[in-house]
Amino acid sequence: MRRHSWMLAVIAIAILVAGSLAQTPARKPASPAGTAATQIGGKYVEVQGGQRYQDGKWIEVTYSRPIMRGRQNLFGAGADYGKAVCDGSPVWRAGANQTTRFKTEVPLVIDGKTLPAGEYSVFVELKENAWTLIFSNWPAQEKYDPKNKEALWGSYGYTPDKDALRAAMKVETLPLSIDQFTIAFIDMSGDGGTLAMIWDTTMATVSFKSGI
Numbered sequence: 208m209r210r211h212s213w214m215l216a217v218i219a220i221a222i223l224v225a226g227s228l229a230q231t232p233a234r235k236p237a238s239p240a241g242t243a244a245t246q247i248g249g250k251y252v253e254v255q256g257g258q259r260y261q262d263g264k265w266i267e268v269t270y271s272r273p274i275m276r277g278r279q280n281l282f283g284a285g286a287d288y289g290k291a292v293c294d295g296s297p298v299w300r301a302g303a304n305q306t307t308r309f310k311t312e313v314p315l316v317i318d319g320k321t322l323p324a325g326e327y328s329v330f331v332e333l334k335e336n337a338w339t340l341i342f343s344n345w346p347a348q349e350k351y352d353p354k355n356k357e358a359l360w361g362s363y364g365y366t367p368d369k370d371a372l373r374a375a376m377k378v379e380t381l382p383l384s385i386d387q388f389t390i391a392f393i394d395m396s397g398d399g400g401t402l403a404m405i406w407d408t409t410m411a412t413v414s415f416k417s418g419i
Contacts, residue, residue, distance in 0.1 A: 236271070271304040297362070303361075338404075339374065
């Protein structure tokens with residue numbers, strides 16, 4: 208009888224603990240993960256019941272999306288332009304947390320230069336009204352490891368010797384403020400379009416087209 212009571216007490220405690228854990232909300236990351244993706248080079252074909260897009264090649268960006276949270280003038284001005292978001296790095300990681308990654312299944316022509324199909328790390332060299340987009344062959348760390356000098360976390364430790372392509376970006380001031388950093392594909396056509404980076408009142412863009 209005493210053993211039976213002890214077992215009931217253990218079960219009751221386990222149920223209470225499980226219920227408490229279930230009610231604890233999952234902690235959300237300060238800079239949620241984001242993805243921007245598009246397809247180019249394909250075409251719609253007639254199939255039974257409608258149309259189907261086929262032979263398109265994927266372009267995808269994976270990144271983390273910091274939020275303003277009441278901050279003002281994120282990029283600064285003059286000699287201090289870009290220093291706050293770079294946080295001591297020579298270039299900006301174009302987001303937060305892990306290194307921003309760019310994957311393309313097709314060669315792309317950007318600023319008159321060809322970026323081969325493949326996967327790259329993405330950085331931005333920030334100067335007032337003059338952003339430079341950087342596609343780099345630096346590998347990215349999955350988890351932060353300060354001892355790993357062969358891959359980067361964010362843009363810390365970046366060096367230009369692994370640059371695959373650099374392209375000037377058009378920088379514009381928006382008539383509104385975008386709270387969460389956003390990477391998007393805009394003005395798309397069948398074989399190209401524009402990659403946009405938008406945060407606060409700043410939008411920087413670069414055009415691209417298929418290299419085949």
